[in-house]
Amino acid sequence: MIRQGVLDYWRGRLDRVPDEVWEHPAPEVLLLPENALTEVPARIGTLSTLHTLDLGHNRLTEVPDELGDLTGLTRFLYLHDNQLTALPESLGRLTRLAYLNAGENRLTALPESLGSMTGLVELRAQHNLLIELPASLGELASLRELWLRGNQLTALPDSVRDLRELRELELRENEFTAVPEALRELPLLRRLDLRANRISELPSWIAELPSLEKLDLRWNAVEVPAGVRRDLEGSGCVVLW
DSSP: OEETTEEEOTTOOOSSOOTHHHHOSSOSEEEOOSSOOOOOOGGGGGOTTOSEEEOOSSOOSOOOGGGGGOTTOOSEEEOOSSOOSOOOGGGGGOTTOOEEEOOSSOOSOOOGGGGGOTTOSEEEOOSSOOSOOOGGGGGOTTOOEEEOOSSOOSOOOGGGGGOTTOOEEEOOSSOOSSOOGGGGGOTTOOEEEOOSSOOOBOOGGGGGOTTOOEEEOTTSOOBOOHHHHHHHHHTTOEEEO
16 A cells, blocks of 8 residues: 555565565655565665665565665664564664664674664564673663563673663563663663563662662562662552562
8 A cells, every 4th residue: 555655565465575665756654564575675775765664574584784774764663573683784874763673583683883873762672582782782872662571681781871761671581690780870760670580689779770660570589678678669669579
C-alpha cells in the first residue's frame, strides 16, 4: 500500500524488496515487517528521505553497510526478529535516530560506533547473544531506555555512569552476579529490572538512587537487608524479590 510518503508492505508475503520502492520520488516511511526477506539491496542507502524504516520479522542474516547512508532516519529503525549476527559499523552515522530495535537476533556484539548515535532515546537489543557492550555506550547522552533482556552479560561498561538521562534499564535473564556499580551515578533511573540473574547481595548504595521507583530482583538468590529495604520503600520504591 502506498499513501503519500508511506510505503507499507506489512505481511505482504514478499521475498524481495519491491521495485516500486526505488521508483517512489520521496518516501518517508518504508514498512517491510513480517515478510520473508533474506536480503536488503545496497541501494537502500539511496532512500535519503526516509525517517522510519521497518525490516523487522524477516529472515535477514545481514544488513548492508549502506544503511549508514540513511542519515535522514530520525524516528525508528526496526531490525528485530531476524537472524542477524552483526550490525555494520556504518550505523554510527545515524546520529539523529531516536529508536533502534535490534532484539531477537543472534548478535554477539554491538558496534563500537554505537556511541556516535547520539540521538538515541531508546535502544533495544534483547534476546541476543551479547556477552559485553561497547565502552562507547556511555556516549549516548540522550538515552532514556535500554532493554537488554535475555543475553549473556556479566557486567556493564563503566561508561554507563554517563547515561544521565537513563530512566528504564532492563537486565533480566543475564548472568550478573552483582548490581553494576556504575548504576549508582544515574540520577534519573526509575525502573531497574534484574530478574533471573545470579545476584546474591544488594549494595547499600541502591537506596541512594534518588529517582528509583521499582526494583525487581525476583528469581535471584538475593537477600535484601532490612535497612536497605526500609530506605527504598520509605522513598516510595517498590521492591520485588
